[in-house]
Amino acid sequence: MSSPILNDDQWLKLLEYVAEAFNDVTLSRGFTYFKQQRVASLSISETRVVQARVAEEESGEYRVILNLDKPGSSQCSCPVPAACKHMAAVWMELGDRLGYPASQIMNAKMHLKRVTSTTSLESTLLQLPKMDVSGWHKFLNQFTSLIKATYDLGNYVDMLRQHLLNIKKITIPFSDMDQIFFDMHQELFILRKLKEQNAQNGVSYYTSSTLYRVYDEIHTWLKQKSPLLDFSVSGERLEQTLSYIRQQMAEESGHSYQDYGVYTVLWKHWVAPDPKASHYITKEIEALETIDLDSQSPSLSAAKAFLYLQQSRSKEAWRALKENDSFKEAPAKLFIPFLDHLYNTQNWEDLVNWLRRSASFFNKKRTKELDVYADFWTKAIVHLPQAEEYMWSVLEELLPYSFRIIEDMLYEQRKWKPWLEMQILQGHDPLYHRVNVLQPIEKDTPKLLLPYYHQAIDYYVSLKNRHDYKLAVRLLKRLDKVYKKMKQTERWEHFFSGFVERHSRLRALQEELRKGKLLG
Template sequence: MSSPIINDDQWLQLLEYVAETYNDVTLSRGFTYFKQQRVASLIISDARVVQAKVEEEESGNYRVILNLDKPRSSQCSCPVPASCKHMAAVWMELGDRLGYPASQIMNAKMHLKRITSTTSLESTLLQLPKMDVSGWQKFLNHYTSLIKSTYDLGNYVDMLRMQLQNITKITIPFSDMDQIFFDMHQELFILRKLKEQNVQGGVSSYTSFTLYRVYDEIHTWLKQKSPLPNFTIAGVRLEQTLDYIRQQMAEESGHNYQDYGVYTALWKHWVAPDPEASHYVTKEIEALETMTMDSPSPSLSAVKAFLYLQQSRSKEAWEALEENGIFKEAPAKLFIPFLDYLYDTQKWEELVNWLRKSAAFFNRKRTKELDVYADLWTKAIVQLPQAEEHMWTILEELLPYSFRIIEEMLYEQRKWKPWLEMQIIQGHDPLYHRVNVLQPIEKETPKLLLPYYHQAIDHYVSLKNRHDYKLAVRLLKRLDKVYKKMKQTERWEHFFSGFVERHSRLRALQEELRKGKLLG
């Protein structure tokens, strides 16, 4: 707590006096004396005059008189005419006793700069509600300018976030809507800084990981905040934000599509649910058509196509995608917002049409986009069963990347025969799976499991070692249960007796059969 002898304003005046009249060497020496507790006595009179004694090891003691109201008239009995280390030590001791850090006296110039910077920052922060979003971005750029990128971009993002969190320590007169948009622009700012680092340092798998992580975090944030925006109140902020993202897309090259992804996510979670969404579609298409004429970019073309689709202009949407010269090289993620929109709006025939037209772009190693694509197919055929044949044809065309997807679909749809054929092709056997995987087949069509079990048993026996004999016995016991499920115990007994006779010379196998209680 500060003392009434000196208030905060008077302390700042004292710091200004010290910064003007003391050099750094003197303050450093005075701080050393202060830490060594050489200020032996300190008395403050009613006239606001401080009298103190500073001890010297070799020269004895020096008497210091400080005038709180007229610090320039302060005196010391040492040979130095003014602003000596003894006086500095007493100023520090005085501040310490009155609740002010002595370090502020020693670093008076730096502390005053910090205060000035803080005051300027507070003033700027209070102006943020009056700025447009481009002003916000300029402010965020300046506010984080001292944070330098490192090789570890994950650490760079953490440092940016820590710096931005300091803004919350000052109360800004934002409306609820402005606060939401300002929070979003902090996320967009971090994404922009990461992209700048990629351009400067080149893209590696390490930097890409951080970039995609931040990109996913923005998607999650937009989805979480989707119930909050009210564009009746914040329509201008929305238009400014869409314009900002369009400008970012215009600067993108190649097939990055990060800002395109943010734009379509913003549209899906925030704009589309709004009753006035069609109004924004019209305005955005007009702006995009102008921009693509002046500065064509893959992202801008993709967004224009995305908005055409909102107006049920499917053919024009596809043509807008194709108008870009490098469309054939487009990544699969470009199409996900289109497919999601058609699914969300339950336009099933159009969804199937787009799934078929975009299939070639998913013909790459399995990614989450390919999983999403396949999932949308399964959802579409629930509504349009007649499209199932198209789905299987396309998934076959996407082999080998779709192999696991086909396998999973066959299992989910309980198409046991082709599923088992895929297991055999891959060299699997019943022991490859957990028991509960095969249980539905045992229950519904146990007959289909017979070739699977018989082939595996023959294989393990052919290896002719005790370990594999044990595995063969495990399979025989399970096969016994399958025959019982089929109510064909006689068929099992006929098979098993022939099996034992066929392998009667394999003593180790016979022993394992006895241990497994299959032989008496």
């Protein structure tokens, strides 16, 4: 035939008729007849009437007449007045011959629900470009409502992402920029779902590690997408997104600053490179300033300070942080991005001021943040030498946690006298260090090493055992080199002869001196 007997729309209408006219038992019996191939001699007339015979084991066969245009007027010669198993079997046979699964007839109600649901989903997906981002999040919430969280939140994230991939199976008329924003909000949605689970179940190592991993992934994603952005055609989406993240920061409790981290990455890699960046910053500050101070979370205060700093309003940025009630409990990590910005913009005076003001927040057990903080000081005084006095004063205030930092700085700056004093204070004699550590001092000011060596030699001799005598001899040989470096061999000979005479009764020491070829 030139045209199909049934098209897809007609097939769906037929399913609607079957779902209404036949009960489940009749359809099940009809399906059994269909599988047993009891439908014979099926034919279709030009008037779209189907005639078929259905075999029965005991009573011969029944004649079935189906009207494709008016299914309700169909007939069967069996005693059942309408919608019998024979008619159901013929409908299934017809569908099978026309390429439609017979199982759809048997499960007509379920199939219609699935089709309705799919049609509704497609309709909703096609509306996504017209929605704002809050509409996107409502849709994502409904779309993933059947995905239940598990104890393993990493698995929960994987299930959410896998389910969200189904959206890509339907072509949505997004612009290129809208597609990027929609992809980003899917990630932001996953973050929100994770935070909800944390709030309900409490934070454990497994939940927090998953959360940190997902935050790291979105940071990376934001950086990767930055070259593709054009806010001249998507400024409204950007403002909607900033509003959404502001809301997330407002709900963020304590000093986690995770949503604040997303916010700052968004600004650095998406907004800052845009020619209209100053316009967006001004609008965003206005939005943040309308929020009541008493209801501001630490993240919102940090966001405001971050934007003030983009405008080189350093004092206002510090004030914005300080105005928050929980400012004193802020973690050291909060200040690193601010210090980094001041360094990158070469604002040396403000960098020193922030280093001095934030010092107390780093007065904790030595961490990576304390090392970074000290490194900023080192960089600052290169450009602002007069600030070195402040640096040493601050580092002394951070003792004992800054002890190693001070020690390293003194060594790097070749301040040998205070560095050696710190070694003595810690009980570190010359043998504690590799030879090459003391070589620069031998070259610059060997005289400073004399008391360091003499004190250590006296100490090892005083222990009066063979092992320590050997160590004393090693130090004596190195001390000999120091005197030669100073071109004071006579002074060495005077000291050594006195040393040997003074300890002449220590036979073991005398033997070690001979082994070390210091005595003939």
